[in-house]
Amino acid sequence: MNEMNNSPSCERNPDLIAFLYDEATESEARDFKLHLQECSSCRAELASFGLVRESIVAWRDEALSGFVSSPLAAKAPARSALAALRQFFDLSPLWLKAAIGFAVLTFCALAVLAFARLQPKAPAVAVKDPNAIYSQEDVDRLVEGALAKQALPAPKPPIPGITVRLTKPKRVATSTQMAKSRRPLSRSERDQLAADLRLLSTQEDVRLNLLGDRINQ
Amino acid sequence: MDPLSSDEIIVERALTGDAEAFGEIVRRWERRIFALTYGILGREEDARDATQETFIAAFRNLRGFRGEAKVSSWLHRIAVNQCISRQRRAKVRSESALEEEQEKDASSFVAPVDYSPLRVAEGRQETLAVRRALNSLPIELRQVVVMKEFEELTFREIAEALDLPLSTVKSRLYTALKQLQLRLQKFESRN
Numbered sequence: 001m002n003e004m005n006n007s008p009s010c011e012r013n014p015d016l017i018a019f020l021y022d023e024a025t026e027s028e029a030r031d032f033k034l035h036l037q038e039c040s041s042c043r044a045e046l047a048s049f050g051l052v053r054e055s056i057v058a059w060r061d062e063a064l065s066g067f068v069s070s071p072l073a074a075k076a077p078a079r080s081a082l083a084a085l086r087q088f089f090d091l092s093p094l095w096l097k098a099a100i101g102f103a104v105l106t107f108c109a110l111a112v113l114a115f116a117r118l119q120p121k122a123p124a125v126a127v128k129d130p131n132a133i134y135s136q137e138d139v140d141r142l143v144e145g146a147l148a149k150q151a152l153p154a155p156k157p158p159i160p161g162i163t164v165r166l167t168k169p170k171r172v173a174t175s176t177q178m179a180k181s182r183r184p185l186s187r188s189e190r191d192q193l194a195a196d197l198r199l200l201s202t203q204e205d206v207r208l209n210l211l212g213d214r215i216n217q
Numbered sequence: 218m219d220p221l222s223s224d225e226i227i228v229e230r231a232l233t234g235d236a237e238a239f240g241e242i243v244r245r246w247e248r249r250i251f252a253l254t255y256g257i258l259g260r261e262e263d264a265r266d267a268t269q270e271t272f273i274a275a276f277r278n279l280r281g282f283r284g285e286a287k288v289s290s291w292l293h294r295i296a297v298n299q300c301i302s303r304q305r306r307a308k309v310r311s312e313s314a315l316e317e318e319q320e321k322d323a324s325s326f327v328a329p330v331d332y333s334p335l336r337v338a339e340g341r342q343e344t345l346a347v348r349r350a351l352n353s354l355p356i357e358l359r360q361v362v363v364m365k366e367f368e369e370l371t372f373r374e375i376a377e378a379l380d381l382p383l384s385t386v387k388s389r390l391y392t393a394l395k396q397l398q399l400r401l402q403k404f405e406s407r408n
Binding site: 021023048051053055059063 | 365384387
């Protein structure tokens with residue numbers, strides 16, 4: 001062993017390599033450490049191999065980090081939009097930050113104004129005053145309205161199995177409105193009303209004397 | 218593609234016709250294979266080509282992968298073979314041409330911006346010295362150094378990838394380090 005220690009190279013090269021690369025088991029490492037105390041050759045080699053490794057690793061790191069154009073370069077991790085914004089703000093000058101802040105505030109104020117304008121106004125609710133005094137004319141109008149409502153047939157219940165096709169409701173001139181307007185129905189209004197109520201065929205309206213109807217007067 | 222799937226499962230999927238499976242293998246291993254080929258060949262262009270050829274060869278021989286070794290070992294073996302065949306082809310080029318290329322590569326050393334000119338020059342010199350020392354090693358020694366230092370593979374993984382006994386890997390690594398040490402000492406004494 002001692003003879004070997006003074007020789008340029010020791011027989012325990014494999015152990016030295018395993019120890020150098022930290023691949024020796026615990027007992028092997030302990031044993032080799034004891035050997036190192038006696039073997040100057042192994043001590044010198046361990047030190048010089050360590051320097052060689054440092055040089056290789058330094059070259060590796062420099063060489064591989066220089067490949068900016070390499071397709072194999074590490075892809076930048078995908079950042080969130082929030083992180084990108086934060087970085088943008090960090091890098092921006094103060095005047096740009098202030099301008100962006102002002103723009104954001106203006107935009108918010110405009111958005112609030114626009115929203116307020118687009119909101120439908122609450123309909124004026126006609127509050128029925130229990131103490132209100134009605135004239136004879138008012139009473140007549142209300143009675144006529146009620147009568148006109150009664151004259152409308154009740155809607156038929158939907159037939160099972162029939163798909164209901166929802167269409168935009170036609171603007172139907174109701175009897176109440178007619179009573180309110182107190183003017184005779186035009187031909188088109190009559191046609192519309194007859195079609196809506198499915199009461200009369202278009203041929204029959206010739207015989208009708210709608211102008212003589214009290215409701216239409 | 219499940220990122221937790223093992224390479225072996227992904228290769229099985231590729232064998233059953235999953236078009237994306239092999240792409241996942243490439244994504245997982247391209248950087249490390251590039252580091253390996255760069256370490257052995259020493260030139261970025263050659264390393265890129267060798268990396269590309271490695272994956273093409275792996276795809277072509279996918280059916281030949283029997284699952285006895287790990288996918289990583291299989292890929293490393295293909296990459297080393299690609300490097301060896303490239304080196305053989307490169308031997309037809311003259312030594313002077315290689316020297317010129319080495320000088321050119323050394324001048325493209327990218328130093329951090331805060332390095333002083335002296336430090337940059339030293340970095341270039343050291344890079345050149347290490348590269349030359351490594352390139353002068355026989356390929357069988359160079360590949361174990363690169364697999365250990367660039368890939369940080371264990372002795373067992375290197376042995377599996379190169380189909381060598383464990384003791385041979387250790388002895389080759391020892392010889393390689395010894396030769397590198399001598400070459401770097403020569404370089405230092407000259408400077």
